[in-house]
Amino acid sequence: MESVNVRLGHDQVLEDITLQVEQRQIFLIVGPNGGGKTTLLKTIMGVLAPNTGTVAVFDQSPQTVRRRGFFGYLPQKGQYAQDFPALVRDVVAMTRFAQKKWLEVLTGKDKRLIEQALLDVDMAEFSRHPFATLSGGQKQRVLIARALAKEPRILILDEPSTGLDTVAQDSFYQLLLKLRDEQNLTIIMVSHDIGAVSTIGDQIACLKRKIHFHGPPQACMTPENLRKTFGRNIHFLMHDQNCQTCKRRK
């Protein structure tokens, strides 16, 4: 993505964005509400065309990549029907059906992909459960399975941890690490939760209309970058398995 500018109506939502995402990495985009995170995802997927600048995915246009089904997308919580009357396997099958022609039915390969996707997210035993009765964390896993059933090369997640408790969040992040390592997926994830996501990302971009930082997560957490991105003084405490304070206490 090079020198990309996106205007929506009269608003300049993205300004001079230059980014490079490496394959098989977890790339995090953090920033405040209204900072342009979802717009950036839509631009990457070719849903929005930049006013100026260029976007290329695997050296092709995002639209071509989208048509070839390389993007797996997990929407924000409010974007899908939480109480939808369908079984888990029906929800996962949606992306397979979307790739079929008019009168085509699901083949053995499609069914295997659906089963495998549910196995990958540890939800195979819930295959015949109603989607509406699952917990928030389980629903997120099913939606990841739905994206995986499409056989994507890039997984794009928009605020996936919203509404999850700490245990469900941690379990969800472990799943993302597993998918990156075992399925060689490139994962691009948007969040405003810098504390939690900075522990799993390989690269991070702080976005508030412009990119204020782009690099490894630890180097991002300087008071200057946080102030530029979130617009006020933030004191950031890093707590993960390498937490120095916890080690000293032990």
Next chain:
Amino acid sequence: MNDLLHFTFFRNALFISIMLSLLYSTLSFFVVLRNMTFLGAGIAHAAFGGVAIGIVLGLPPVYTALVFCVATALIIGRLAQKRVLSYDMGIGIFFAFSMALGAFLIFVKKAYTFDLSGYLFGNILAVKGEDLIVTAVMLVLCAGFIGLFLHRLLFMAFDETNAALSGVPVGVLNGLLMFFLAAVIVLSIKIVGIVLVSALIVLPASFGRLWSHDFRRVLAAGLVYTLCVMVGGLFLSYVINTPSGATIVILGTIVYFAGMGLRAGVGKGARSQAAGATRFNDI
């Protein structure tokens, strides 16, 4: 009851009710799931403007209403899709405009002699053989549409943005859904009436959702409910000599709330049984 079936007008009304039940229960599912229940009321009231245009121009009111409603539904859908107006705003504006247009045209034409009450609340005597043919054609077309695109329509109802990203032709399917909804509403005018038809766009799926979290069962329960309410309401309206539309909608609402009460009772029973089992296990 056998005597009743000897009357051609009643047989026509019965057949059209059965066909409309199939259409209501299917379309209701997508309308309710997509939180577009107000759209049914909006399109139904738009039919009043279409009927008035037919009367003023001396054309068959059902056909002018059909064209007017389809156009209104497509305009509302297009404006919502382009984010010019939300669904609610578009419906609110066109709802009032169409009613006002109808009242205006009837006043200007001084056409007070036509059966206004029949259009507003239904009149089974008005159902003709040609209405059966048009409804049967619409049923075949709608069944084909749902059969071909069921899973894409489900994807769209679940998560429209992602469906579009995955290659589902969201704009075309939305347009077709609006067309069938408008057509079914207009075809229902004679049996249920403009004012009451929106209830039958909401009730079937709402009833079905009381009983299951699986769309197959929601659709099946909605269909059984609609058939019972339409056919039962039709016979009842004849027996107690009341307007068919009003009788069907009152019966449908009573059955819906009875179902809701029964469902709550079943849920409560299951919960207390589970609590009893837990207590027993504790001992």
